[in-house]
Amino acid sequence: xxxxxxxxxxxxxxxxxxxxxxxxxxxxxxxxxxxxxxxxxxxxxxxxxxxxxxxxxxxxxxxxxxxxxxxxxxxxxxxxxxxxxxxxxxxxxxxxxxxxxxxxxxxxxxxxxxxxxxxxxxxxxxxxxxxxxxxxxxxxxx
Numbered sequence: 408x409x410x411x412x413x414x415x416x417x418x419x420x421x422x423x424x425x426x427x428x429x430x431x432x433x434x435x436x437x438x439x440x441x442x443x444x445x446x447x448x449x450x451x452x453x454x455x456x457x458x459x460x461x462x463x464x465x466x467x468x469x470x471x472x473x474x475x476x477x478x479x480x481x482x483x484x485x486x487x488x489x490x491x492x493x494x495x496x497x498x499x500x501x502x503x504x505x506x507x508x509x510x511x512x513x514x515x516x517x518x519x520x521x522x523x524x525x526x527x528x529x530x531x532x533x534x535x536x537x538x539x540x541x542x543x544x545x546x547x548x549x
Contacts, residue, residue, distance in 0.1 A: 435517050443481055444514065446474065447507050450487070459498040460489070468549075475499070486510065 408416070432441025439447075449466045450458050464474040478501060481487045486507040492498040503511075526534055 431521070435521055436514060438510070439481065439484065439486070443477055443486075444511075444518075446477055446481065447486060447503065447511055450501060450503055451508070451511055455502075456494075458501045459492050459495075460501060461498065463501060481507075 429441045432444065436444050446463065446467060449463060453462065453466065460475050460478065461471050463478070464471045467474055478487055478489060482489055486504055488502045488504060489499045490502075492500040529537070
């Protein structure tokens, strides 16, 4: 296989992996989708003053429109509150609710167990090398 074919195959694998991770994540998470959980997890790790929709979209590697749509669904379910930012009235600030914080804590063990099962057949060095390569690739993309 030529290098260009290998590179194309790698990109296809990333797309398939992203979809499969979302599908499997959906199976273990009650009430919300894996992608919605991912947004909650991102927001939980962000400094409170920087949790506006665009910043969340940037962290998630998604468009503002897609993130806002998912956040609106999460708001309806009571996981987030959106309001105009106190610093910039054009920006929407997003806050996790108590329900979201509780949900993240309740699901932490099942997410950790699932993640560990994904990497069960990899030794520490393989995981370290994969991380190095993924960070290098992410640096090229972002």
